[in-house]
Amino acid sequence: MLDRIGTKWTSMVVKVLAEEAPGELRFADLRRRVPGISQKMLSVTLRSLVRDGLVARRVEPTVPPAVHYRLTELGLSLEGPLSALRVWAETHMPEIDRSNRLADEAPSSPT
């Protein structure tokens, strides 16, 4: 479970949908607002979020059909803890990068 909700793409999609809540976003809008995500990865991420009940999907029967996504109440309740983790990661990224650079320079040692 944590392996699904704790990923970068899930976190970013939930963030963008939370900004819009209780409104909806269409697939193309979401893709525009999650920089770097591929069509395939956005599709996989949304499918997983819908399955878990975090995102609701609404098909508007136009030609071609328009598909709208919004956070459910459950999805909205995730945004709090997830954003705390996001803020932590952004705050400490320089420190973590520095640690990784030092590890690359040091001789490797077994665990």
Add this chain to the structure above:
Amino acid sequence: MLDRIGTKWTSMVVKVLAEEAPGELRFADLRRRVPGISQKMLSVTLRSLVRDGLVARRVEPTVPPAVHYRLTELGLSLEGPLSALRVWAETHMPEIDRSNRLADEAPSSPT
């Protein structure tokens, strides 16, 4: 980054080390306290945490050498946001499971 710290095993290892902080744990103790983790997966998880500067590794030069792990200050600062996410996941697991069961029963639809 989020893809590393948001995983189940990272979360569980940080939790167990946080319970012990500022004390240390040996590899075998950690393995005992993270149920279901394989030796290989614990090794990979610890290596990644050490690289990121979240865990400190101390080798005691005995025969055989004893290896001790503890959370760094950075690692300790992660436990707050990570535990909030853990609590969210535990609280909402039944709801998420129910949603997944419903999805299995329903006819599939394209994203």
